[in-house]
Amino acid sequence: MAEITLKGLAHSYxxxxxxxxxxxxxxxxxxxxxxGAYALLGPSGCGKSTLLNIISGLLEPSQGDVLFDGQRVNExxxxxxxxxxxFQFPVIYDTMTVFDxxxxxxxxMNTPEYRVKPKVLEVADILDLxxxxxxxxxxxxxxxxxxxxxxxxxxxxxxxxILFDEPLTVIDPQLKWKLRRKLKEIHxxxxxxxxxxxxDQLEASTFADRIAxxxxxxxxxxxxxxxxxxxxxxxxxxYFIGSPGMNFMAVEYRDDQVMFGVQxxxxxxxxxxxxxxxxxxxxxxxxxxxxxxISTHHTDESVPVEVAxxxxxxxxxxxxxxxxxxxxxARLPEGHPPVGKAAFAxxxxxxxxxxxxxxxxxxxxx
Amino acid sequence: MxxxxxxxxxxxxxxxxLVLVAFSAIIPLMTVVNYSVQDVLGPNASFFxxxxxxxxxxxxxxxxAAFVRQIAFSLVIxxxxxPLGIGIALIMPKRGWQASAVLILITLPLLIPWNVxxxxxxxxxxxxxxxxxxxxxxxxxxxxxxRHSGDAWVTIVLMDVWHWTPxxxxxxxxxxxxxxxxxxxxxxxxxASKWAVFRYIQLPxxxxxxxxxxxxxxxxxxxxxxxxxxxxxxxxxxxxxxxSQALTxxxxxxxxxxxxxxxxxxxxxxxLLVSWVFYTTIMHMxxxxxxxxxx
Numbered sequence: 001m002a003e004i005t006l007k008g009l010a011h012s013y014x015x016x017x018x019x020x021x022x023x024x025x026x027x028x029x030x031x032x033x034x035x036g037a038y039a040l041l042g043p044s045g046c047g048k049s050t051l052l053n054i055i056s057g058l059l060e061p062s063q064g065d066v067l068f069d070g071q072r073v074n075e076x077x078x079x080x081x082x083x084x085x086x087f088q089f090p091v092i093y094d095t096m097t098v099f100d101x102x103x104x105x106x107x108x109m110n111t112p113e114y115r116v117k118p119k120v121l122e123v124a125d126i127l128d129l130x131x132x133x134x135x136x137x138x139x140x141x142x143x144x145x146x147x148x149x150x151x152x153x154x155x156x157x158x159x160x161x162i163l164f165d166e167p168l169t170v171i172d173p174q175l176k177w178k179l180r181r182k183l184k185e186i187h188x189x190x191x192x193x194x195x196x197x198x199x200d201q202l203e204a205s206t207f208a209d210r211i212a213x214x215x216x217x218x219x220x221x222x223x224x225x226x227x228x229x230x231x232x233x234x235x236x237x238x239y240f241i242g243s244p245g246m247n248f249m250a251v252e253y254r255d256d257q258v259m260f261g262v263q264x265x266x267x268x269x270x271x272x273x274x275x276x277x278x279x280x281x282x283x284x285x286x287x288x289x290x291x292x293x294i295s296t297h298h299t300d301e302s303v304p305v306e307v308a309x310x311x312x313x314x315x316x317x318x319x320x321x322x323x324x325x326x327x328x329x330a331r332l333p334e335g336h337p338p339v340g341k342a343a344f345a346x347x348x349x350x351x352x353x354x355x356x357x358x359x360x361x362x363x364x365x366x
Numbered sequence: 367m368x369x370x371x372x373x374x375x376x377x378x379x380x381x382x383x384l385v386l387v388a389f390s391a392i393i394p395l396m397t398v399v400n401y402s403v404q405d406v407l408g409p410n411a412s413f414f415x416x417x418x419x420x421x422x423x424x425x426x427x428x429x430x431a432a433f434v435r436q437i438a439f440s441l442v443i444x445x446x447x448x449p450l451g452i453g454i455a456l457i458m459p460k461r462g463w464q465a466s467a468v469l470i471l472i473t474l475p476l477l478i479p480w481n482v483x484x485x486x487x488x489x490x491x492x493x494x495x496x497x498x499x500x501x502x503x504x505x506x507x508x509x510x511x512x513r514h515s516g517d518a519w520v521t522i523v524l525m526d527v528w529h530w531t532p533x534x535x536x537x538x539x540x541x542x543x544x545x546x547x548x549x550x551x552x553x554x555x556x557x558a559s560k561w562a563v564f565r566y567i568q569l570p571x572x573x574x575x576x577x578x579x580x581x582x583x584x585x586x587x588x589x590x591x592x593x594x595x596x597x598x599x600x601x602x603x604x605x606x607x608x609x610s611q612a613l614t615x616x617x618x619x620x621x622x623x624x625x626x627x628x629x630x631x632x633x634x635x636x637x638l639l640v641s642w643v644f645y646t647t648i649m650h651m652x653x654x655x656x657x658x659x660x661x
Contacts, residue, residue: 058554078554105557
């Protein structure tokens with residue numbers, strides 16, 4: 001059992017951090033519940049690997065506490081935490097056979113050999129490594145090696161959490177989904193907390209029940225893949241999740257209207273009210289490309305736009321248009337009638353989100 | 367049908383290289399082969415002897431003794447320098463100015479020419495003015511490399527260890543630096559002991575540099591000449607006369623071209639053979655063993 005709690009956690013690689021920029025992890029609180037499948041998603045350098053290494057104990061946080069089931073473990077080295085970690089590049093012990101590799105953590109704990117063997121065979125069976133047990137680990141393919149390093153985490157009975165640090169980076173694309181399915185299977189079979197670090201939203205959403213999106217050392221949103229898509233809590237989540245990401249417009253309230261530059265936007269009264277009372281200078285409206293409707297006729301809810309290009313992506317087309325000098329993306333369903341240079345865009349009211357100082361504000365207009 | 371273009375002029379492009387190799391290696395070697403099967407009495411007087419020189423060389427008891435001495439010397443210095451080199455590499459600082467400082471300090475002996483190393487140790491071990499010789503005498507130890515063959519041996523080994531262990535250490539150090547941090551982290555999570563980390567991560571990752579180190583040190587030590595020559599002159603008696611010195615005495619000192627040519631070839635083949643056997647064995651060890659029943 002392990003519920004991992006991060007309390008007031010912050011980390012800086014500098015000895016005397018002077019500003020927010022010096023922090024790899026900004027102050028945060030977070031709870032990973034026992035048995036969950038989580039993903040830590042974010043771009044390179046957002047601090048996700050740092051956070052993972054703090055949880056595994058390879059790094060000691062400069063501030064705050066890491067709690068395992070309420071017990072402070074800050075000073076405990078990784079070998080004394082009941083965790084396993086799978087790294088970006090498969091770590092295997094070259095000179096040993098696959099069997100010895102899997103048995104290694106058990107033998108290090110002086111497990112009697114009669115208990116090592118059944119456990120190793122069991123794990124090898126789950127990971128489809130049985131035919132390879134007698135082979136030298138050095139001569140395996142990358143995905144087999146990665147399975148071996150995963151297996152070393154699974155053989156130990158005391159492991160309550162497995163941390164994955166971009167484990168599929170070196171795996172061939174065709175094998176990625178296979179391994180991902182294997183991970184899912186393992187998660188369902190064992191009652192193990194899994195935290196999976198990745199910068200690939202597809203990987204994160206197929207593996208995890210809940211995703212923590214990290215940006216500049218902070219978890220900006222923690223939610224299900226669906227929530228991240230439908231209600232991004234931060235402009236970064238909107239931009240990072242989805243392909244392409246959310247469109248944003250910096251707006252202001254002028255002459256009783258929500259203005260995007262010189263263009264008044266036809267928005268719902270609730271949203272207009274929220275913008276009017278925002279009391280901030282950084283106000284943005286976000287809309288996903290999926291919720292922009294393009295037509296050739298003008299209506300009260302639409303704004304005139306200049307179409308730049310249409311890209312046919314097979315099952316849908318991606319339309320790029322320019323509004324107020326800014327580029328927007330809209331997704332056109334298959335079979336959408338062709339559009340000319342001038343068109344009209346309608347932003348689906350229910351899916352226009354308000355962001356004040358980059359964070360989402362609920363307006364109740366939906 | 368055969369639709370190959372039969373144009374062999376491309377071989378001409380190989381010619382310059384061939385000429386170069388011929389002059390740098392093939393012709394000199396063949397000259398030695400030529401001498402080894404002849405008895406050269408004068409510029410125009412020589413006759414064919416067949417394998418006679420080879421037989422007499424292999425049966426020469428002085429050379430046999432030098433050969434045994436040589437093997438013993440190479441084995442001893444390998445047994446000391448390889449573990450010592452690994453050990454030094456393991457405790458060397460990994461980063462910062464300390465790492466650079468230690469690297470420079472360690473490399474210094476490698477920069478000293480062989481003759482100079484011999485001279486340094488010759489003076490170092492003198493009983494009257496040498497620090498070590500004088501020091502040991504003051505401690506009441508009867509140390510004299512010109513009189514006791516044991517002392518001479520120990521000193522030569524010590525000198526070679528001092529001169530060449532840094533090479534092994536540097537090779538190992540570079541090998542250790544190239545091990546990704548994740549291996550150490552994974553080992554910690556797998557609760558590996560320090561010894562297990564060394565045995566299953568560091569040592570296997572060092573295999574390639576160690577093969578190079580052993581080969582270099584073997585070849586080098588097997589051909590050692592200048593240092594013992596300057597330090598002991600092969601003495602006392604012939605206790606530190608190694609193969610190179612025996613060869614030089616024969617070829618230059620006595621002008622026995624035939625026998626020394628035969629001897630050179632045997633010498634060369636022994637080094638080649640040992641290196642080849644060693645390399646093949648190591649490479650073979652890394653392959654998968656044929657599948658055995660059950661794990």
